[in-house]
Amino acid sequence: xxxxxxxxxxxxxxxxxxxxxxxxxxxxxxxxxxxxxxxxxxxxxxxxxxxxxxxxxxxxxxxxxxxxxxxxxxxxxxxxxxxxxxxxxxxxxxxxxxxxxxxxxxxxxxxxxxxxxxxxxxxxxxxxxxxxxxxxxxxxxxxxxxxxxxxxxxxxxxxxxxxxxxxxxxxxxxxxxxxxxxxxxxxxxxxxxxxxxxxxxxxxxxxxxxxxxxxxxxxxxxxxxxxxxxxxxxxxxxxxxxxxxxxxxxxxxxxxxxxxxxxxxx
Numbered sequence: 622x623x624x625x626x627x628x629x630x631x632x633x634x635x636x637x638x639x640x641x642x643x644x645x646x647x648x649x650x651x652x653x654x655x656x657x658x659x660x661x662x663x664x665x666x667x668x669x670x671x672x673x674x675x676x677x678x679x680x681x682x683x684x685x686x687x688x689x690x691x692x693x694x695x696x697x698x699x700x701x702x703x704x705x706x707x708x709x710x711x712x713x714x715x716x717x718x719x720x721x722x723x724x725x726x727x728x729x730x731x732x733x734x735x736x737x738x739x740x741x742x743x744x745x746x747x748x749x750x751x752x753x754x755x756x757x758x759x760x761x762x763x764x765x766x767x768x769x770x771x772x773x774x775x776x777x778x779x780x781x782x783x784x785x786x787x788x789x790x791x792x793x794x795x796x797x798x799x800x801x802x803x804x805x806x807x808x809x810x811x812x813x814x815x816x817x818x819x820x821x822x823x824x825x826x827x828x829x830x831x832x833x834x835x836x837x838x839x840x841x842x843x844x845x846x847x848x849x850x851x852x853x854x855x856x857x858x859x860x861x862x863x864x865x866x867x868x869x870x871x872x873x874x875x876x877x878x879x880x881x882x883x884x885x886x887x
Contacts, residue, residue: 714887784803
């Protein structure tokens with residue numbers, strides 16, 4: 622259930638004197654037991670004041686958090702919706718620290734910018750990367766739509782972190798138990814895969830899951846689910862794919878795309 626509680630800066634706030642319109646103000650909104658922090662999207666406009674700079678956004682966040690009226694409880698989870706705004710590790714840390722001072726916990730970041738997604742995942746936040754122009758309220762993408770460019774992460778995906786991406790995800794590092802990667806394309810882990818991996822999340826059963834060391838808690842490809850494999854007696858790269866009898870694992874050295882021609886009937 623979505624609450625109607627949605628508050629931006631008041632008309633007499635200092636930010637208003639900087640001629641920042643309502644559509645370019647930050648907003649807090651409660652939804653399903655969590656708090657959404659919505660940053661204004663960047664827009665293509667010739668006016669110099671069309672897009673607030675980071676200092677303006679930072680001022681708005683602090684003003685709102687220090688305002689008298691609050692509709693959240695201490696330790697409420699915050700979902701940062703950055704839209705297409707570019708945020709680096711320092712800016713994400715500043716948002717985290719400001720929320721922490723207000724007894725709020727930043728947990729997830731939604732963005733359409735690849736650099737922001739990488740910075741957030743590296744910092745240990747759950748990430749949902751949206752295709753450019755998409756909004757959270759939109760339905761699933763149409764069948765046949767091209768996937769987004771791959772998301773490359775050079776980090777360890779820690780327990781409790783979820784990565785969602787409308788394309789393939791490539792992790793140079795390990796994924797720990799309790800982590801989750803959901804990709805509409807393939808998943809490649811250049812390390813130990815020990816969390817949940819779901820490739821072809823929009824229904825493409827020809828997607829693959831690959832890892833140097835395959836020890837997942839669960840693997841899914843499209844609508845197919847596989848139990849965790851037995852602990853390996855020897856370590857070698859493996860590929861998970863959908864065959865006639867469901868998801869199968871094979872050595873990467875033995876895998877051929879021809880195996881994907883035999884798809885199960887559903």
